[in-house]
Amino acid sequence: MKINIKSENGTAIAVLNGEIDHHTAKMLRTELDKFVITMQPDVLAIDFSGITFMDSSGIGLIIGRYKLVKECGGQLEIRSPQPYIRRMMVLSGVERIVKII
Amino acid sequence: MEILNEIKFTVPSLSVNESTARAVVSSFIVQADPTVEELSDIRTAVSEAVTNCIVHGYRNSQGNIEIVVRIMPNREIYIKIKDNGCGIADVQQAMQPLFTTAPEEERSGLGFSVMESFMDRLTVKSRVNKGTTVTMRKKLSVHGS
Numbered sequence: 001m002k003i004n005i006k007s008e009n010g011t012a013i014a015v016l017n018g019e020i021d022h023h024t025a026k027m028l029r030t031e032l033d034k035f036v037i038t039m040q041p042d043v044l045a046i047d048f049s050g051i052t053f054m055d056s057s058g059i060g061l062i063i064g065r066y067k068l069v070k071e072c073g074g075q076l077e078i079r080s081p082q083p084y085i086r087r088m089m090v091l092s093g094v095e096r097i098v099k100i101i
Numbered sequence: 102m103e104i105l106n107e108i109k110f111t112v113p114s115l116s117v118n119e120s121t122a123r124a125v126v127s128s129f130i131v132q133a134d135p136t137v138e139e140l141s142d143i144r145t146a147v148s149e150a151v152t153n154c155i156v157h158g159y160r161n162s163q164g165n166i167e168i169v170v171r172i173m174p175n176r177e178i179y180i181k182i183k184d185n186g187c188g189i190a191d192v193q194q195a196m197q198p199l200f201t202t203a204p205e206e207e208r209s210g211l212g213f214s215v216m217e218s219f220m221d222r223l224t225v226k227s228r229v230n231k232g233t234t235v236t237m238r239k240k241l242s243v244h245g246s
Binding site: 021022023025029055056059060063064092 | 116117119120123138141144145148149152155156206207208209211212214215218
């Protein structure tokens with residue numbers, strides 16, 4: 001599991017690569033929270049194009065980051081999930097609270 | 102009932118074994134020629150069930166997770182995932198969408214809902230302090246290959 005975060009003009013893009021499950025979600029949560037609390041971005045966009053697997057641990061990860069980013073005055077976006085990952089987002093209802101592009 | 106092929110394996114309840122279980126089940130099932138979507142559905146359901154064993158069954162302890170996968174006639178896949186952990190007092194409540202006893206770990210409470218949605222049949226049997234057994238079945242589509 002890899003994460004690479006770039007920030008420019010208040011927008012941060014976190015590019016994820018690998019599989020999201022309960023095991024890898026812990027590391028992602030730590031890295032993303034550290035960045036959000038330190039940098040307070042206006043927008044945190046999480047790029048899912050490199051995610052090849054996600055179970056419901058990924059939904060918990062998204063909802064947790066949605067709450068944190070909102071508390072810090074920003075917005076969360078999800079970008080480019082593969083169709084199968086998007087299906088999980090739709091099933092969970094997370095697409096009703098987080099913008100998926 | 103005739104079984105065309107079967108694999109049984111046991112992993113300790115370490116979170117790193119969530120991906121191990123998915124990988125072993127996937128590579129075994131490939132011989133039944135599932136579609137990409139069917140394989141993804143099964144991998145996800147297995148991941149949810151194994152995670153439940155680790156996060157809930159063996160919450161404050163460690164134990165073994167037993168996994169059985171069978172390829173049945175008529176392209177049916179049978180999967181049994183068993184722990185000897187704390188068990189579930191109220192299975193019906195645990196199966197309600199969004200119900201979780203581990204919010205501090207950001208568990209979404211969707212594990213059983215995902216298993217139900219992605220597989221054709223789901224059965225959960227549990228006894229407090231004895232453990233939980235989840236069985237799932239999915240019939241693979243017939244496609245040209």
